[in-house]
Each structure stands twice: as structure tokens, then as C-alpha cells.
Amino acid sequence: MGENGHFCSCKECVVRNLIFEHVSVDELADYCSSKTERTVRKGEKIVSEGDPISSFLYIKSGLLKLHRHTADPSYDQIISIAKPFDLISILSVFSDTKYNLSITAIENSVVCEFDLEKIKNLVRTNGEFALDMLARISRTTDKIIRKYNDINIKNLRGRIAYILLLFADDIYQSPIYELPISRKEIAELIGMSTENVIRILSEFRREHIIKINGKEIEIVDKDILKLICLHG
Amino acid sequence: MGENGHFCSCKECVVRNLIFEHVSVDELADYCSSKTERTVRKGEKIVSEGDPISSFLYIKSGLLKLHRHTADPSYDQIISIAKPFDLISILSVFSDTKYNLSITAIENSVVCEFDLEKIKNLVRTNGEFALDMLARISRTTDKIIRKYNDINIKNLRGRIAYILLLFADDIYQSPIYELPISRKEIAELIGMSTENVIRILSEFRREHIIKINGKEIEIVDKDILKLICLHG
DNA sequence: CGCGGCTTTGATGTTCATCAAGTAAAGTGG
DNA sequence: CCACTTTACTTGATGAACATCAAAGCCGCG
Incomplete structure (x- = not known):
């Protein structure tokens, strides 16, 4: 060797x-x-x-x-x-x-x-x-x-916010990143249905909190996301 | 000393x-x-x-x-x-x-x-x-x-069954025991509302799966409880 | 080209939390 | 020890949050 x-x-x-x-x-x-x-x-x-x-x-x-x-x-x-x-x-x-x-x-x-x-x-x-x-x-x-x-005390919006922030802060240290897991796996990580993961991601997109392009996520308004995470 | x-x-x-x-x-x-x-x-x-x-x-x-x-x-x-x-x-x-x-x-x-x-x-x-x-x-x-x-994959009946069996098997090693915690604390342990803890305990009583006397629990039909725990 | 998996959106229904109101039990101070 | 207060328990009614079902588009892959 x-x-x-x-x-x-x-x-x-x-x-x-x-x-x-x-x-x-x-x-x-x-x-x-x-x-x-x-x-x-x-x-x-x-x-x-x-x-x-x-x-x-x-x-x-x-x-x-x-x-x-x-x-x-x-x-x-x-x-x-x-x-x-x-x-x-x-x-x-x-x-x-x-x-x-x-x-x-x-x-x-x-x-x-x-x-x-x-x-x-x-x-x-x-x-x-x-x-x-x-x-x-x-x-x-x-x-x-x-x-x-x-996770247990959060509603679904809060959970999605939590996971988006986890990837941004803890894992990639960047507000823009490629999601390494599928919507289904997000669901498996935070205990909710795949459909609702998608639904809430779309909600956040419509509310201009994030941008989505396939697996690519960009966090646009981090402060609001933090609020949703905390209060949701 | x-x-x-x-x-x-x-x-x-x-x-x-x-x-x-x-x-x-x-x-x-x-x-x-x-x-x-x-x-x-x-x-x-x-x-x-x-x-x-x-x-x-x-x-x-x-x-x-x-x-x-x-x-x-x-x-x-x-x-x-x-x-x-x-x-x-x-x-x-x-x-x-x-x-x-x-x-x-x-x-x-x-x-x-x-x-x-x-x-x-x-x-x-x-x-x-x-x-x-x-x-x-x-x-x-x-x-x-x-x-x-x-707990995460169980519905409320399954969770209550789980916790009743936990006390019987893991903690007291007896089908009859005095619950050491309140209904509210059971709720805090398995993530549900206090009211529903009570409701489901009452259901189990009406279905003759358990007997309740205040904090005293007697598991009457353990097999069914196990089924509810597994499938619920 | 077609198949299966992933994604998306809408419609529906169920499960569960919440609210309300009342009873029982347990602690507290006189 | 008893009135008083608070905390725990219980049941029913309501509504909201969420899962599930269904259908269609998309993408990668053999």
C-alpha cells in the first residue's frame, strides 16, 4: 500500500x-x-x-x-x-x-x-x-x-420550511442547492405524504419564498421561511 | 461513611x-x-x-x-x-x-x-x-x-395500544398496573391530544380489551391489543 | 417507442385537534 | 376537617388539517 x-x-x-x-x-x-x-x-x-x-x-x-x-x-x-x-x-x-x-x-x-x-x-x-x-x-x-x-410540533408548512433550511444551512451552506432526495424521500424524512410535500413546495413557489427548477431549490426569502419554520 | x-x-x-x-x-x-x-x-x-x-x-x-x-x-x-x-x-x-x-x-x-x-x-x-x-x-x-x-407509522389506536403494552411488558412486567403518568403525559409521549388519549382508552374499555379504574389499567385481551398495535 | 417511476394538481373523505361544558379528584388554606 | 380552588378527567360537537384516490404530464431508460 x-x-x-x-x-x-x-x-x-x-x-x-x-x-x-x-x-x-x-x-x-x-x-x-x-x-x-x-x-x-x-x-x-x-x-x-x-x-x-x-x-x-x-x-x-x-x-x-x-x-x-x-x-x-x-x-x-x-x-x-x-x-x-x-x-x-x-x-x-x-x-x-x-x-x-x-x-x-x-x-x-x-x-x-x-x-x-x-x-x-x-x-x-x-x-x-x-x-x-x-x-x-x-x-x-x-x-x-x-x-x-x-418535527413533531410543526404543521406541514413548518416541516417543509425546516427541511429546506436544513439543506441550506446544515448540509450545503448555500441558499441554492440541488435536492439530493426525491419528494417521496422528503416525505419519509419528515413524516407526511408525498403529495403534500409537492403541494407545499408549490405553495412556497407561488408565494415567492423559493424558486424551484426540478431538484434545484433557491431560497429567496429566508426570513419568512424561518418564521414559517418556527411558528408552523 | x-x-x-x-x-x-x-x-x-x-x-x-x-x-x-x-x-x-x-x-x-x-x-x-x-x-x-x-x-x-x-x-x-x-x-x-x-x-x-x-x-x-x-x-x-x-x-x-x-x-x-x-x-x-x-x-x-x-x-x-x-x-x-x-x-x-x-x-x-x-x-x-x-x-x-x-x-x-x-x-x-x-x-x-x-x-x-x-x-x-x-x-x-x-x-x-x-x-x-x-x-x-x-x-x-x-x-x-x-x-x-x-409511533410515527401508527394511528391513534395503535399508539395507545403500543403504550399500554410498553407499560405491561417493558416496565411493569404485569398485565395489571397503575399508570404512573396522566392522560396528558401519555399524549406528550406519543404525540396526540389529551382528549383523544381518553377517548381511545374509553373505546378499548367499551370493547372489553382493557379495564380502567382511574389510573389502574388491566389488559384483558392482550392478543387483540397486539393486533391493534401492529396494524394500527 | 413504450414502460415505469417521479412529479404535479384537483377532488374527496377520514382522521384527528380543538372547542365547549361538565364531572370527578386532588390539593390548599382557613 | 371542611369549603374553596385548581387540576385532571370525560364526552360530545365541530371544523381543520391532512391522507388518499384519481388522472395526467414528464423524464429517463432499456
Whole structure:
């Protein structure tokens, strides 16, 4: 795999600064050698519910969705959207041997894969790393729980405003962006029907709050959107 | 505080088997000495949103609710119910300096309090303990997220069935129990109006699925309740 | 070229929240 | 311990918010 620490791009990889802050260069080299990168295309499923957990994953670039499927009324729920440097398997990896959710790319992405046992070993032997990991899982799940709390008290207009602002502020840091997911998936993310997602997006367009061109969204009046999000 | 390991009831305390599995007796004694117990009465608030986090908490006996308040339309949401030996501060303790939720007793309870720095130190120095903690936080949050996913796809009858079964199976392990929370709080836990909680409980009573006597619930026909829970 | 999935809009109906009003229960102060 | 007040519970009636159904246009893809 090339000379140590060169071909292995860990030293340049931002994740190093995030999770390996307290890991020495020596330790790092060892863990790097167990790392593999995987390029996935939009739509590709990385993890299926029930898959055995054998590695520790994070997303280096792109965008993924974490989702769960129910059979009886066949229905998909999107739990959260993962962006670069999120530790995407963190929800299951320390408590289970099988995934209890699926992970699918919603943009072309690069996913890095570490040997899970090596990560666990790092937790065992490096206390600061362990604390970092605890902080990480805590923030990740708090964000998810907060999403549910936020969404629950909003009406449909408020929910759409919420999601439009989420993409603009949290994910793309831009008022103009290409929606990475379908109207149906927006519905699955914030618990409403696909038709009403479309209807309310059209409402916002007619009210000159946003511009829509297929999947391209431009937020024109952010202040009003924030108001709708808060009060709706 | 009495002789070591005697007055300090850690050795008998079930929590020892849960979180201190990998902690040596020597280590234990040290941590025990930093433990204090607090008795709280039903309705008493243990933690308020915004409180600084200074200790690591678990519930020894009783029942608590974790909840979050929104101001604009003044509204409370119950995130989850904690039962004995749950590490109730685990959601915030490793990622924040302030609580982002409130904790209130819904039954007379005993809460144990550890020095947070000592717990963090244990994470630093004891790898197996760190892994245990990661597993613990992961299971706790997974359960909460799953609750939201379960509830979201159910109609109101399904939600009430869900919550009645939760108390029977998960919390009290008995088909007859005293509801620890009000109708309003049930509404806050599963996202519906208080009136409809009452209405559907009455429906179930009229359909001879349950018996109601004030706060006392008896599940008469569990199979039907399960069906309603699944299909509703 | 035709098929299936995604999007859009309108019409319809159901589910649920809200309002109102009354009863029961539980806390409070004299 | 009793009047008083407040909070919890209950039921019915109403209306609004939302899902569902239906139909048609659009786009990409084999």
C-alpha cells in the first residue's frame, strides 16, 4: 500500500482531526493500514438492515441516508442524513452485531472502512479516544432525537420550511442547492405524504419564498421561511 | 461513611453488575465513596433544561421521564421513560456541559449520583468500561429512536395500544398496573391530544380489551391489543 | 417507442385537534 | 376537617388539517 502514511491518506484526511485527535502518529499508521475506501454511486445501498457489522464506517465525501423499513404497510422512514466525516455506523457498532438500519447513498460518495476490532481496541487502550467517541455518539443521537422533537410540533408548512433550511444551512451552506432526495424521500424524512410535500413546495413557489427548477431549490426569502419554520 | 464497601452499597447495587462489570473491587471502592443517593418524590424535577452537568446519574428505583419543553406554543414532549438502572444522564453527559432536556420523577424514586470527573476518568483508564459505556449509550438511544419510528407509522389506536403494552411488558412486567403518568403525559409521549388519549382508552374499555379504574389499567385481551398495535 | 417511476394538481373523505361544558379528584388554606 | 380552588378527567360537537384516490404530464431508460 505504498510507503507508510503516504498512500494511506489518513494524515490529510479530515477525519483524523476529528476522531484521531488523540491518537499518536505511530498508532495512526497501524490503523491506517486497516483502512479501505469504497466509492459508491447515488442510489447504492451500503448497509442493509440485518447485515452483520464487521467494520467501522465513516463518510469521506458525498451524502447518505440512514433509514428503516417496515413491512406491513410497506413503508420507509429516513432517520437522518449523514454528511462528510459523520461516523455513520456509530449508532449500532458498539451495541450490536447486526445493523438495525439501512444506509444508502443519496449522492455519489466515498465511504471509509476501518477494521472494527482495531477501533474497539483503540477505545480500550486510548482513553481520550474513548471519550471522543462517547462525545461523538452523543452528539449524533442528540441531533436525531431533536429532529423528531422539532418535527413533531410543526404543521406541514413548518416541516417543509425546516427541511429546506436544513439543506441550506446544515448540509450545503448555500441558499441554492440541488435536492439530493426525491419528494417521496422528503416525505419519509419528515413524516407526511408525498403529495403534500409537492403541494407545499408549490405553495412556497407561488408565494415567492423559493424558486424551484426540478431538484434545484433557491431560497429567496429566508426570513419568512424561518418564521414559517418556527411558528408552523 | 461507614467502613469501606459496607455503608457504600455498591457491592449489592445491581448497577455494579451493569456498568462496573469490568471495574476491580479496588477501583470500585474509590468510586463508591464519591456516590450519593437522592430520594425524590413523584413530580419532583431532578434536572432542568440548561442546568450545568456536574454528575453522572442513574436511577436505582422508581420511574422518571426525560422530557423537553418548547415555549412558543407551550408544549412538553416526553422523550422516554427511564426505569431502574438506566443511566439517565447518558444522553448529554459526554457531549455537553449543560443538559438539553429535563428529568422529572413520575414515581417516588432513588437516584444515584457519581462524580462525573471520576466516571470520565474511569473511561480513560479502563478500556472495557469505556466499551460498556459505548454499548450502553448506543442501546439507550436506539430504543428512543425506534420509539419514534414505531409511533410515527401508527394511528391513534395503535399508539395507545403500543403504550399500554410498553407499560405491561417493558416496565411493569404485569398485565395489571397503575399508570404512573396522566392522560396528558401519555399524549406528550406519543404525540396526540389529551382528549383523544381518553377517548381511545374509553373505546378499548367499551370493547372489553382493557379495564380502567382511574389510573389502574388491566389488559384483558392482550392478543387483540397486539393486533391493534401492529396494524394500527 | 413504450414502460415505469417521479412529479404535479384537483377532488374527496377520514382522521384527528380543538372547542365547549361538565364531572370527578386532588390539593390548599382557613 | 371542611369549603374553596385548581387540576385532571370525560364526552360530545365541530371544523381543520391532512391522507388518499384519481388522472395526467414528464423524464429517463432499456
